[in-house]
Every structure is written in C-alpha cells, then in structure tokens.
Amino acid sequence: MAFIDEISGKLGLAAGDSVCGYKVTLYGAAGVVAEGHKGIYYYSSETVKVRIKGGLIAVEGKNLVIKETKPDELVISGNVNCVRVEET
Amino acid sequence: MINSVISIPVNKVAAAVNALHTCGINVRKGRIRKDRYYFSFRPEYTSQVIKIMDERSIGYVIVRQGGKNYIARAAIGNIGAIAAIVAVIVAAAVCYGYVFKVDVTGGNETEQALVMQIIEEEGLNKPVEKKKLDVDALRTRLYNDIPSLAFVSVKVKGTRLKVNMVMQHDNPAQPAEYDNIYAAADGVVTRLVVYSGTAMVSEGQRVLKGDLLIAGKRVTGQDDKGQDIYSPCKASGMVEALVWTGGRKQVATSCVTWERTGESVSFRRIKAFGQYIGKDKGCEFSSYEKVVREINSVSLPPFSIEETVYYETKPVVKEISDSDCAVIAAEFDAEIRLSVKEGSIINNTYKNIKRLDNLYIIDIYYEVYTDISSGGE
Numbered sequence: 001m002a003f004i005d006e007i008s009g010k011l012g013l014a015a016g017d018s019v020c021g022y023k024v025t026l027y028g029a030a031g032v033v034a035e036g037h038k039g040i041y042y043y044s045s046e047t048v049k050v051r052i053k054g055g056l057i058a059v060e061g062k063n064l065v066i067k068e069t070k071p072d073e074l075v076i077s078g079n080v081n082c083v084r085v086e087e088t
Numbered sequence: 089m090i091n092s093v094i095s096i097p098v099n100k101v102a103a104a105v106n107a108l109h110t111c112g113i114n115v116r117k118g119r120i121r122k123d124r125y126y127f128s129f130r131p132e133y134t135s136q137v138i139k140i141m142d143e144r145s146i147g148y149v150i151v152r153q154g155g156k157n158y159i160a161r162a163a164i165g166n167i168g169a170i171a172a173i174v175a176v177i178v179a180a181a182v183c184y185g186y187v188f189k190v191d192v193t194g195g196n197e198t199e200q201a202l203v204m205q206i207i208e209e210e211g212l213n214k215p216v217e218k219k220k221l222d223v224d225a226l227r228t229r230l231y232n233d234i235p236s237l238a239f240v241s242v243k244v245k246g247t248r249l250k251v252n253m254v255m256q257h258d259n260p261a262q263p264a265e266y267d268n269i270y271a272a273a274d275g276v277v278t279r280l281v282v283y284s285g286t287a288m289v290s291e292g293q294r295v296l297k298g299d300l301l302i303a304g305k306r307v308t309g310q311d312d313k314g315q316d317i318y319s320p321c322k323a324s325g326m327v328e329a330l331v332w333t334g335g336r337k338q339v340a341t342s343c344v345t346w347e348r349t350g351e352s353v354s355f356r357r358i359k360a361f362g363q364y365i366g367k368d369k370g371c372e373f374s375s376y377e378k379v380v381r382e383i384n385s386v387s388l389p390p391f392s393i394e395e396t397v398y399y400e401t402k403p404v405v406k407e408i409s410d411s412d413c414a415v416i417a418a419e420f421d422a423e424i425r426l427s428v429k430e431g432s433i434i435n436n437t438y439k440n441i442k443r444l445d446n447l448y449i450i451d452i453y454y455e456v457y458t459d460i461s462s463g464g465e
Contacts, residue, residue, distance in 0.1 A: 039109055043102040045120065066105055066125075069115040 021053035024083060031067070031077040032059050040066070040074075048076050055087040090154035091116065091128040094137065100146045101125045107140045124149075131155030186215045187249045188362055194253035199234065203251055206233055215362050218244060265322040266463035269302040271295045273460050275329030285323035301327045301461060327461045330435065333427060334453030337420050341446050342407050348377065351400040356383070359392045371398035413448045417441055421452050432458035 022036035038051035048059045064078035096104050116128040131154030141148040190207050192200045227242045238256035263283050277293050285302045289295055302325045305318040358365045377399045382392050436455035
C-alpha cells in the first residue's frame with residue numbers, strides 16, 4: 001500500500017478527499033479509474049474529459065467506453081494512450 | 089435481480105452520465121454498439137432514469153426493463169412452459185409415492201420366477217402406494233418360502249421395488265428321515281450307508297422300484313428263542329445304485345413349421361402407471377406372430393413406450409435332414425440329462441439314431457450311479 005493511501009486510510013478519508021482531491025489509477029493500457037471526479041465534461045470514443053477539482057483529466061485513446069460510474073468513481077475502459085491533467 | 093438496460097446516442101453520453109451521477113444513479117456495464125451507448129442500472133431507478141432522459145431531451149430506447157415487471161412479463165410469455173414444468177413436477181411428486189415396477193436380480197431364472205410369483209401373490213405387480221408397502225413382511229415371506237435363500241435385499245428405489253437375492257447353493261444336505269426307505273428306481277445297489285434303521289438289501293443286489301431298502305426298525309435285544317427284538321424308529325440313510333435312465337423318441341422325416349413372410353405391421357403405445365394409453369390395433373393377417381417389446385422406459389415418472397409388431401406367418405413343410413435330427417437328438421439328450429439327479433455320476437452312455445422310411449428313432453440311455461432312496465410317497 002502506498003504511503004499516501006495508508007495515511008488516507010488511517011485518517012478515514014476517501015481517496016478523492018485526500019491531498020489533491022482526486023486520484024487517477026491507470027491499469028496498463030486497458031483502463032482508467034478516476035476517483036473524486038465531478039462529472040464528465042466531454043465524451044467521445046477517442047477522448048474522455050472528466051471534471052476534477054481545479055481542472056480536467058483528459059483520457060485519450062481508442063474505443064474508450066464509460067464502463068461504470070459510482071458516486072465517487074468513474075471507470076473508463078479501452079485502449080488508453082495518454083492521461084493528461086489540464087488545469088483551468 | 090435483473091437490471092434495466094437502455095441505450096442513448098453516443099453524443100449524449102456526457103450529459104446523460106452527468107445527470108445520472110448528479111441524481112446518485114450508478115451506471116453499470118457501459119458499452120458501445122453502432123453509435124449507441126448501452127448501460128445498465130438498478131431496476132428501481134427505471135422511472136427516474138426515464139424522467140431524466142425526457143427532461144434533457146435525450147433520445148433513449150429501453151432495451152430491457154428489469155425488476156418485478158421483467159419477471160412478470162417473462163412469466164406471462166412462458167406461461168405454457170411454466171405450466172408444463174409444474175404439471176411434470178406435480179406428476180413426479182404424485183408418482184414418487186407409488187411403486188410401479190419390480191426388478192428381481194440374483195439367483196437363477198426359476199428362483200426369480202418364484203420370487204415374482206410371491207410378489208404377485210402379495211399384490212405388488214400392480215402400482216402400490218409406498219405407504220401401504222410392507223417391505224419387512226415381503227422379506228420375511230421370501231425367507232420363509234425360499235429355503236435356499238441366504239440373503240435378500242428388498243428396497244424401494246424411486247418408483248421401483250428392487251429385490252436382490254443371494255442363494256445358498258452349498259447347503260450341506262441333511263439326511264432325510266422316513267418311516268421306511270424304498271427304491272425310487274430300478275438298479276443294482278453299489279453302496280449302502282445306514283444312519284438309522286435296518287438295511288434290507290446288500291451291495292450288489294438288484295432292486296426294483298418300490299422295494300424296501302431300509303426298514304424303520306432297529307434291534308433292541310433278543311428273546312428267549314434267540315430271535316431279534318425290533319423296536320420302531322425312523323429310517324435314514326443313503327443307498328447308491330447303478331441305474332439306467334433315458335428313452336426313445338420318434339421324429340417324422342417331415343414336419344410343418346410357421347415362417348415369417350416378411351410382411352409386418354407395427355405400432356407403438358404409451359404405458360403409463362401400468363395402463364396402456366390407446367388400443368391394440370391388431371392386424372389383418374390370417375396367421376401371425378405377435379411380438380411386444382419395451383423400447384423406452386423411465387423410472388420417474390413411470391412411463392414407457394412399447395412397440396407391438398405383428399409378423400405375418402405361413403405354414404412351410406420342412407424335410408428333416410440328418411443334421412436337423414442330430415439337433416433334435418441333442419435337445420432330447422439335454423432333456424434326459426436334466427432328469428438325472430443332481431450329484432449322480434454318469435458311468436456310461438448309449439446314443440443311437442436310426443432312420444426308417446418316414447421316421448427317425450432316437451435312443452439315448454445313461455448308466456449312472458445315483459442315490460435311489462426315497463420315502464415311498
């Protein structure tokens with residue numbers, strides 16, 4: 001377990017609330033899990049932009065699909081090429 | 089639980105997912121098929137999701153409506169199959185309370201036939217309710233009526249009564265006791281063993297059927313004149329003699345047999361609960377051979393399909409050849425061998441087949457050492 005996760009767990013904080021307010025986990029090139037998101041800004045099969053605190057996360061690739069949403073999580077599957085943080 | 093599934097245009101995904109996310113509705117199993125985005129959600133949110141889509145003018149298609157509605161619709165759509173399954177389950181449950189068939193294993197054909205006869209006498213050849221079936225009583229009766237039975241297992245399995253027998257063939261023979269022992273056949277006495285009583289013949293003596301061999305009396309003393317005094321007792325013993333058994337058979341050189349012409353009529357009937365469904369259609373042949381065979385059988389529920397075949401037959405005059413006569417002689421030989429008492433030793437045989445103008449004469453005789461003692465009944 002990472003140091004940040006361990007501290008967050010001990011403080012009883014969700015991943016999105018800790019440190020910077022969001023967390024993006026990349027599972028190889030197969031998918032992305034974004035925790036602490038604020039909604040979807042843009043969706044196409046090549047690009048998915050997810051709102052976060054203070055900006056956007058841009059996931060680029062091919063055949064991107066929003067697989068699942070939960071109150072605090074968003075699962076995007078497909079061939080991910082790039083994950084980029086865009087500050088506004 | 090069956091989730092609801094709807095599809096929306098791909099260009100409305102962001103708007104739809106954001107709206108659902110705002111309302112706390114989770115999207116599951118998202119996938120894309122030809123410019124449309126399909127996703128699942130819990131069935132209780134169906135009306136809420138539809139309302140959200142309508143408010144935002146998102147063109148949606150309900151692919152599957154889950155929850156109670158789905159189950160109700162599926163039930164109505166398959167009402168026939170459900171009714172059939174329920175009927176089969178009910179029939180199976182009812183049938184399970186009955187025994188329809190009896191399987192007998194172990195022992196030889198004669199012993200199995202005897203068991204079947206006892207079972208018929210007990211009324212178990214017809215469908216019987218399991219509650220009324222007294223397995224212990226049947227087992228006790230089998231032990232009582234079949235002395236050579238070493239062990240019998242009587243079990244109800246499904247809708248069948250299974251009887252498995254183990255016979256006791258090596259039962260040591262107890263010497264039988266009679267008032268007097270007489271000769272059961274003509275012969276020459278070769279060995280004499282007296283367990284009880286007084287021997288009336290000696291070894292090497294020729295006896296005829298019915299002669300007294302061992303008298304039911306024994307010497308208990310002598311009188312004043314030196315004569316033996318006898319007192320009655322049971323006669324018991326073994327008298328082995330050399331006897332001749334066999335016979336003569338006459339076979340005509342031609343005979344009439346019935347052969348199948350090749351024409352046949354067949355039909356099938358269902359046998360359910362021991363009763364036939366449908367009638368025996370019969371045939372139009374003047375002479376026929378009827379064959380009934382079971383082609384499919386299931387234990388639960390107890391249905392079976394039986395095929396009845398009527399074969400047309402015609403009379404054929406057949407000439408008996410020497411080889412045919414040899415076969416008949418072999419069958420006759422087997423019959424005579426069966427009449428030879430078990431435990432006898434065959435000392436010599438005589439077989440002769442003589443052909444006359446329109447007749448075969450078959451003579452078969454056996455010379456055997458056998459026990460000829462009998463109670464004289």
